[in-house]
Amino acid sequence: MKRTEMSVPYGRSRILLVDDEAEILVALTDLLEDEFDILSSTDPVEALGFLRKSPDIAVIVSDQRMPNMTGDVLLSKAREFSDARGILLTGYADLAAVVAALNQGRIQFYAHKPWDSDSLRAMVREVAAHHRLERALMVERVLLHGALESVPMDVVFTESDGTVLRHNMAADVEPNAKGDIEENALHGEALRDEIVAMREETKQTGGASRLVSEMTPDGLRWHEIIRQTLPWPRNASGVPLPMPQRWQMSYDRDVTERLAMEERLRQDDKMHALGTLAGGIAHDFNNLLTAMLGSLELLQDMTPAGNPTVTKLFENALESARRGTVLTRRLLEFGRPKPMALRPVDMVAMIWSMQDLIVQSLSRASDLRGETGRCVLDLSAVPRDLVMPHVLSDPGQLEMALLNLCINARDAMQEGGMIAISLIHESAQDGVERVMLDVKDQGCGMPPEVVRRIFEPFFTTKGLGSGTGLGLSTIYGFLQRSGGDIRVESVPGEGTRMTMVLPVCQEKIAEDTHCLKVEEISNGPLRILLADDEPGVRLVTEQFLSQDGNEVVSVGDGADVIAHLAAGERFDLVVLDLLMPGMGGRECGLILAANYPSLPVLYVSGYADPENLPANAFVLGKPFTPQELREAIATTLRQRR
Template identity: 30%
Template sequence: MIEANKLSMPNDRNPGPEIIKILLIEDNPGDARLVKEMLIEGGINHHNMKHVDRIGQGLALLAEESFQVILLDLSLPDGYGLGTINRVYGVASRSPIVVLTGLDDESLAVKAVQEGAQDYLVKGQMDSSSLVRAIRYAIERKRTEVALREKEERYRELFDDAPVGYHEVNTEGLITRINKTELNMLGYSLEEMLGQPVWSFIVDEEMVREVFFAKISGILPLGRSFERNYRKKDNSILTMLSEDRILKDMSEGIIGLRTTIQDISAIKHAEEEKKILEKQLRQTQKMETIGKLAGGIAHDFNNLLTVIKGHGELCLEDLPENHPLRGNIEEIEKASESGAILIRQLLAFSRRQTMEMRIVDLNAILRDLDKMLNRVIGDEIQLLTIVAEDIGGIKTDVGQMQQVVMNLVFNARDAMPRGGKLTIEMSSVELDETYCQTHVDVTPGRYVMLSVSDTGCGIPPNIKDQIFEPFFTTKEMGHGTGLGLSTVYGIVKQCGGDIEVHSEIGRGTTFKIYLPRVEKPSESHAPAPAPSSSTLLQGSETIFLVEDDEKVRKFIRDALRKYGYRILEAANGEQALGLVEKHAGEDIHLLLTDIVMPGMNGRDCAECLTAFHPEMKVLYMSGHTEGAIVHQGVLEPGTAFLQKPFTLRALAQKVRQVLENSAGEGERQKEERWGILGKSIPSQTES
């Protein structure tokens, strides 16, 4: 009582009856009156109490206003027993309930408290002090309950919405708790995961199971982060960074493990992409370095071969038919011819081959090669060519693109010594950002794809990185130089394309080439018209020769003089300019100039000289590896050009053609182009 009074004094300055807002639901008017009197006696202002005698009325009132405590009779005309508690709870979950019950119903009251009522009072046994105390305790208990519930709710939210997945397992490894984040990550419902062994959701189940028991029994330490691959419901895999902690009960007994998991798949993926890219970059740099080396060698050899070959030819022209040395010189010629083939392949690889770019239709190139391909691959191999119309054009050098196809086909053939299937396919593809992120040197856009697939032996993974290197071959001595794919690589890259290899041992290989699609209308890729039937190689015109390599210059000068021409010569652009002034007023018919020279390059030189002699024709030659021509690797269409090393006859023929203003390529030179392939290609396929 004293305690109750103490509690009832909220305000020391005005110690009047305490105001507690009470709802009394009681159908017995006598009992209701008694309650009122007890409240007054207990120092609680009864004017603040509302009284109804039906549960229905009580619920209606509760829906409108809140009460600090509800005094509830459990046997009302419209509501009896525990159900009444739940009905009140339904509308006023935050108000404490004190159940009023008859003597004979005490057991019901006890159940009511178990169901959520805060206290009960037995009518006939209660007095004002027990009533007031029950009210105060009920209010206090409810407040604590609500606070606890709110705390729990907050904790549950924290648990469920945590940025990491979280689960607990018992000592058998069965999941006992799991948060929403983890359920969402893995795509399962709570029911699907609860009670299941945790390893059944992880890749490499058996190992994970063993590790679990080793951890729970203390054999393995905990607390270190480790990676695990979880299997989602849709079977996809997520890489998780996990961490375990031991779960103990109050008496320090181990009851399971608590694990946090963090999805690091995206980071992993990015790391892998980076690794691929780095590897590609290293590969590209390596190829670049080898290319420079090869290109440098090719440059010097080109000039040497031009001189060796040219002097050989000059000798042969002068030696009588039956001279005993003819055979020796012919051997020298043949050897320099083979050298030239090698050099051109190296030049192609180092992307320093001069390309005569045209916009062409890849379909047409393939159609033209078809007959020959069949002959090359033999009867044992079945060839399937899938052409696709409307794939647009590509900008390339026709001869070199044919070489690309041929080299891939030769490789496919060699990979299928006992026969198989060779498929050449073309299609139009779009390479997007994602593709380009993992492919160095490729820009997004539309490409024409050419794939060459075989059902051959496949490429062992350990040599896959080397196959494009010059002179890398697995073929027996004499069966391969290892320059086929290097040439393909160089040509494709020089055309701004990309190349991909997919291979499986024993199943076959696919090479995919992507070439930038060009939307301009296709030009015919047919070789230029055949030159005039005139085989006249002689001439008497004046030719201005500009060449920095003295030996080459001497050979060309001697050769052209032999054919009757008058030669003015200079070792570089500056000298040439001086010379042209001296010969001002004379007719100079042709400028034959090297493209890359120290100081002024061939193009600038031609520009200056033609200003003095607008009528002068220009023929470029090159075997060089750097400079203007190499930066683009491209000559303007219609520019007359001679690739070093050249034969005497090719030189004479080209000079005549240019002088006669025919842009065409000499028949002989065309033959030589095929010669470059190093494989004999029948002439009927050239059209």
């Protein structure tokens, strides 16, 4: 006989009844079915099959004397794959088998036939409760073991004296061994004092936390350690039960990567703040430089030649202003990198075109220092006829990067020496072709801890007032944005090799087109409308334009530009400052593009975001030279044509 299997409601245990007499099974079912879900069978072999299919069976109530298999044998076989608890129903003649089953732990209770209904019901109820408790403990054990094995941190359970109860660390520590104290068995020497202090603090306050560093063979690692007292169960009234001692649990998480990420985020925030600050002051500062440089160049042209002192003073003032321009542009590029103007670059031609500039920079520094040691440039590894594939880069920024590396090499050789530049064409295993531009010096070199930091913003090894700490960080940012990289090899006392890694240009190099000049594009002098809110900049720009014979009308606001055009005046070109009070160049330019689409507009900016401008807009950065202004005008007119 087999009873239909039922689903198990929450809170009810499932009971398996086994007896070769069907009438007995009916009686037992009637007795127990109001509290338990019942499965029943007259065949012990079939009953074992039920157990295999129903792992949620909590109690087996079995007759002892049955054909083919006795009850104690059935329960013994069931124990091999089931945690169900057993109760034997026996006659007096089976007492020896019952005693043996009890001694071997195969059954919890036995009852004589005929049974007392209340006693048997109480037995089943108690055995079912015992099974539920065992199951709950097993679940807790599985959960604890799974948590310990899977959590990405070191977890340790200890007694109040530090004896290890459980842990998931790699150390071979036997739980509850009195000699296995936590700080000695599980942690390195660097953490022992902290562990002891935290354990004592946890005894007093219930919890403690630390951020602790440890030097390992892989470098400095940071640990976030949290320790707390484990809560003890309470009785039904909420009062804590007596406990032998206060057990503790410790979490030790390696947070080195997290701290590094947080530091990078803080650095990003700092750079964003720097960019905002730089943007706020750069426009005014570049206006001042534009007025200074322009005025000096105009005065230099107006001053009769022949007085070497005056010439030297002019050159000194112009050089100082240009240095301010370079510094400002570096700072702005670092705070808000300008877009890449990537195009094919002939590295050999670029290096030789910069030879005079680099040599001048090296010799000038030696003269200023008043030292006998001189820096010499060695280009023997880059002959003029060297065949080298073009690289894809921004020519202006690449030239600035090379010059910066040469100047750094110069500064590293206080007693003079040789700076060698070389080029290597590399075809890597990944199929990517690269050109390696080496700048090697014979200077003082750098220790590893300095090499690790040289690309950090504002980090410099130079003395106070001798370096900004922006040069190498700017180079690093430029190369990263253009698909390149930079490598450093340095040995204290032996020198440094800086290697810029540049991607080879895969596109076919187009023939250079003839760059038209202003006079080749226009039929004669231009009538130009100039708008700039700074009187000094407006005066200098107006003089630059007038030198070439152009007629210039200058105003101080974008609204004045619109007013002149609305009055019917005709102009060949508008030169428009981007940032002006009232109507700025951006707003004015959009109006011009909508109402005067054929009118060329050249935008000028000390520091402004060039986005959201009309298509093909050309932006000339301040400060600028007369030649740069002429080239910008030619480009603007050519684009309009």
